[in-house]
Amino acid sequence: MKQVVFISGKGGTGKSTVVAALSRMAGDKVLADCDVDAPNLHLLVRGTRTYQADFSGANAALIDREKCVECGACRDACRFDAIQEDYGVEPMACEGCGACMLVCPTDAIRLTQVKTGETYVDDTSLGTFSHARLDIGAEGSGKLVTEVKKNLEQYGKDEAWALVDGSPGIGCAVIASMTGADAVVAVCEPTRSGKSDLVRVLQVADHFGIPAFVCINKYDLNDEITGQIEAFCRENGIPLIGHIPYEPAVVKALQSFQTPVEAGLTHISDEIGRMWDALAAALNNN
Amino acid sequence: MRIAVLSGKGGTGKTTVAASLTSVGICQYVDCDVEEPNGAIFLKPRLTSSTPVTVAVPAVDLSRCDGCGRCAEACQFHAISVVKGTVLLFPELCHHCGACGIACPRDAVSETGREIGVIEADPDGFFIQGRLHIGEPVTIPVIQALKKRIREDVPVILDCPPGASCAVVASIRDCDYCVLVTEPTPFGLHDLKVAVGLVQQMNIPFGVVVNKAMNGDQRIQDYCMENGITVLMEIPFSREIAEGYARGMLPIQAGGEWRDRFLSLYKAIGGGNVR
Numbered sequence: 255m256k257q258v259v260f261i262s263g264k265g266g267t268g269k270s271t272v273v274a275a276l277s278r279m280a281g282d283k284v285l286a287d288c289d290v291d292a293p294n295l296h297l298l299v300r301g302t303r304t305y306q307a308d309f310s311g312a313n314a315a316l317i318d319r320e321k322c323v324e325c326g327a328c329r330d331a332c333r334f335d336a337i338q339e340d341y342g343v344e345p346m347a348c349e350g351c352g353a354c355m356l357v358c359p360t361d362a363i364r365l366t367q368v369k370t371g372e373t374y375v376d377d378t379s380l381g382t383f384s385h386a387r388l389d390i391g392a393e394g395s396g397k398l399v400t401e402v403k404k405n406l407e408q409y410g411k412d413e414a415w416a417l418v419d420g421s422p423g424i425g426c427a428v429i430a431s432m433t434g435a436d437a438v439v440a441v442c443e444p445t446r447s448g449k450s451d452l453v454r455v456l457q458v459a460d461h462f463g464i465p466a467f468v469c470i471n472k473y474d475l476n477d478e479i480t481g482q483i484e485a486f487c488r489e490n491g492i493p494l495i496g497h498i499p500y501e502p503a504v505v506k507a508l509q510s511f512q513t514p515v516e517a518g519l520t521h522i523s524d525e526i527g528r529m530w531d532a533l534a535a536a537l538n539n540n
Numbered sequence: 541m542r543i544a545v546l547s548g549k550g551g552t553g554k555t556t557v558a559a560s561l562t563s564v565g566i567c568q569y570v571d572c573d574v575e576e577p578n579g580a581i582f583l584k585p586r587l588t589s590s591t592p593v594t595v596a597v598p599a600v601d602l603s604r605c606d607g608c609g610r611c612a613e614a615c616q617f618h619a620i621s622v623v624k625g626t627v628l629l630f631p632e633l634c635h636h637c638g639a640c641g642i643a644c645p646r647d648a649v650s651e652t653g654r655e656i657g658v659i660e661a662d663p664d665g666f667f668i669q670g671r672l673h674i675g676e677p678v679t680i681p682v683i684q685a686l687k688k689r690i691r692e693d694v695p696v697i698l699d700c701p702p703g704a705s706c707a708v709v710a711s712i713r714d715c716d717y718c719v720l721v722t723e724p725t726p727f728g729l730h731d732l733k734v735a736v737g738l739v740q741q742m743n744i745p746f747g748v749v750v751n752k753a754m755n756g757d758q759r760i761q762d763y764c765m766e767n768g769i770t771v772l773m774e775i776p777f778s779r780e781i782a783e784g785y786a787r788g789m790l791p792i793q794a795g796g797e798w799r800d801r802f803l804s805l806y807k808a809i810g811g812g813n814v815r
Contacts, residue, residue, distance in 0.1 A: 263576055265550010265702040270727065291703035292549050292734060294727040313616060333637055346709060351616050351637030365616070390737045393706035396677060422550040422702050423575035426677035445786040447555065447578035454576060454674065461675040475779075476786035502777070508725045509757050 255407070256537055257416040259288070259435040261459075263451030265422035267443045268471040271504065271513065273419040274298035275526045277380045278515040280534075283415035285378075286406045287385040288399045288431040290371060295419045296385055298513060301378025305409065309386065309401055311370035311394030313350030315343050321362035328354035328363060346391065370394045373401050375409045382409050396426035403434065415534075422451075424458045432458070437465045437537055439495070443472050444479035452483065456492065467536070469496030469529055493536065496529035498522060541695040541810055544572075544715040544744075548731030550702035552723045553751035553775065558699035559583050560790050560802045561719075565811045567666075567695040572711040574657060574670035574682040579699050581788045585667035587660045593670070593685045594653035595678075597631040598640050604648035614643035632677060657682040665689065683710045695812045704734045712739070717809050718746035719772065724757040732760065736769065747772040747809065773805050 260269045270289075277285055277299055287295035315336070317328070322341055329337045332354055336347035345368070355363040370392040376383040384406040386398050399421075406416055420431040420438075432438055438459050442452040452468070459466040468487050473480045480497075487494045499521065507517035514522035545558040555573075559582040562569040571579040580587065598611070598620065607625030619633040620640055631654055641649040657672040659682070668689050670682040679701070687710075690696050700711040712718060718739045722732040732748070739746045747770040750760045754777050764771050775781070781791055791798040803814055 262550075264578070265547075266552060266723075289703075291705040291708075292731040294549070294730060297726045297730060331638070331642060349635055349637055351635055351639050352614060353637050353639040353642055356614060356639055356642045388705055390704055390734060390741060391706065391709040395703075395705045424674065425575045425672060425679045425707070427703075427705070428575075429675075429677050443786075446581045446788040447576075448786075450578065450581065451576040457674045472782075475782060479786060500779070500782075502779075505725060505752070505754075505777070508727070509754075509759075511726055 255410060255413055255416050256436045257418060257434060258533065259418040259420050259431050259438045260441055261420040261428060261431065261438050261455055262422055262441050263424065263455035264442070264448050267441050267448060269441045270294045270419050271508065272441055272469065272526060273417055275513040275515050275523055276417055276530055278513060279523070279527050280415060280417065280530055282413050283417055284381045284406055284410040284413050285383040286402050286416065286418045288402055288418055288427065289421035290386045290388040290395050290398045290402065290427065293385055293387060298511060299378055299380055299383050301376035301383060303374060304377045305375035305405070307373050308369050309371045309373050309398055310367035311397040312368045312392070313365040314345055314348045314368045315350070315352070315354050315363050316366045317341050317343060318362045321360045323360055325359060327357045327359060331357040371398045373405055375405050381413065384409065396430035399427050399430035424454050428455065428458065429462070432462055432464055435464050437467060437533070439467045439469055439533065441469050441471055442483065444470055444476040444483060446479065449479055449483055453486065466492050467533055468492055468494045469498065470494070471498045472500040473497040475500050495532040496525060498525050541812060542690070542698060542715040543695065543717045543719060543809055543811065544698040544700055544712040545719045545721060546700040546708060546712060546735055547702055547721045548704055548735035549722065549728055552721045552728060554721050555579055555582065555699055556751070556785060556790060557719060557721050557749055558697050560792050561806050561811065562697050563790060563792055564799065564802045564814055565695060565806045566813045566815060567697055567811060568691045569667050570686060570690060570696060570698045571669035572683050572686060572698050573701040574672045574679050574686070575701060577669045577671055580669060582790055583667060585662040588663050589661045591659045592655045593657045593659060593682045594655050595634070595636045595681050596638070596651040597634045597636065597654045598629060598649050599652040600627045600629070601648045601650065604646045606646060608645065610643040610645060611640035611649055614639040632675070635678070636681065659685055659689065661689070665691065679707045680710050683707060704738045708738065712742065712744060715744055718744050719749055719809065720746055721749045721751055722760055723752040724750060724754055724760050729759050729763060750774045752777040772808065773801065
């Protein structure tokens with residue numbers, strides 16, 4: 255199975271729209287949404303839930319008040335100010351590192367697993383779909399992303415392709431999304447911020463040695479910056495495989511839960527289809 | 541007064557709103573989106589200082605280490621492993637908690653600074669941004685370092701990362717008000733609900749700005765009305781605004797009504813003195 259992860263650096267450039275459109279066009283594939291704290295692909299890819307589980311992606315200290323002698327050693331050891339005046343543990347501050355447990359003279363502290371989200375696998379007409387939801391404000395998004403990808407392999411049936419919707423940014427969630435990928439496709443827009451964020455996320459892909467491709471969405475919004483992105487890709491040997499035009503009807507279609515494919519926006523969907531052909535050809539030659 | 545601008549979904553216009561508020565008010569701008577900071581593109585500050593953000597990671601004194609493996613057992617983040625008596629460090633996984641040092645019976649673990657990002661600022665510190673280095677997964681220490689440089693003498697606008705994970709929690713903690721920016725699509729509404737859940741859980745007063753608003757689509761306004769949430773402002777969907785944004789221009793720089801509208805917003809959310 256070849257895994258392609260769609261990333262963007264900057265949010266809102268059209269990653270999920272492109273993946274949802276491709277889900278209607280590409281055959282023999284599974285799907286995943288690794289944007290676990292703002293997942294959206296499930297709104298456009300619906301099916302029957304076949305698996306659902308709680309996910310524990312973090313630990314937190316628990317102090318046994320019977321054993322605690324209130325010596326304060328734990329508070330001195332804690333670098334996250336998580337132990338309160340009354341020896342309660344502030345859950346949002348606790349990192350689950352266990353330093354407190356190591357210094358406690360009366361063995362009053364242990365680490366307990368904390369639920370940080372839920373994982374889901376759906377059976378859909380477009381293929382098996384693995385996704386998740388991070389609990390509000392929870393940590394460990396990278397671990398949850400890794401679980402989503404593990405489920406993809408476990409519940410997939412050795413399809414040719416895995417299409418993975420990534421998250422914005424360059425930190426833990428993005429690094430976890432890219433891990434094990436055969437290629438990343440950076441969907442960007444020709445804005446000054448879009449270009450700045452694209453360059454940073456491509457550096458991350460390069461850092462981890464993952465082949466990258468670029469697609470410019472709304473390319474005709476600013477010819478000058480589109481030109482700069484094209485030049486950047488040329489200079490760095492990164493294939494530019496898509497130029498999707500600005501089309502307000504794409505947003506209108508999304509408002510009724512449609513991708514450009516069902517909405518009949520053929521000038522958009524044809525370009526996404528050409529991009530997929532170019533990508534598949536490049537990866538199949540490897 | 542600390543005002544955080546967040547969104548749930550990325551690309552809804554957080555930076556547009558945060559930078560516009562900063563342009564009309566006499567306030568400090570803090571770019572907490574340390575993975576992809578963009579405020580400088582719009583506010584064009586003269587960045588004159590760059591301060592490294594370092595975190596403490598373990599260093600092992602091999603003359604003292606006997607390879608017992610207690611440090612690796614203590615580490616909850618798999619940042620240390622001991623294979624055949626040799627200590628291997630994976631510093632990018634380290635959470636800087638110091639547990640390995642506590643666990644070591646031979647006092648062989650010390651700590652050394654490791655740079656994971658920088659804080660950049662203009663001469664008077666009215667503009668500050670964090671920038672995470674490429675390949676680094678852990679953002680929270682950069683956000684915390686940034687927040688140590690928040691000014692107390694003026695209102696502060698914090699431009700937050702997208703999503704609703706721990707990085708957003710670290711950004712909006714201790715803020716007095718949150719502005720939630722969204723757009724009228726199923727994605728925008730879905731992620732707005734997540735962001736609303738977060739600010740409610742943290743008990744911070746908030747209001748909503750609808751960006752790329754369309755007359756025909758009232759889903760955000762309907763949701764806000766049903767839930768008693770204030771809609772602070774609507775910015776229409778327009779190719780003109782999008783093209784200006786592409787060039788690094790804010791709507792208020794186009795003149796006209798936008799300056800007044802952001803002035804009213806700034807006053808309404810308690811920003812204080814204006815330019």
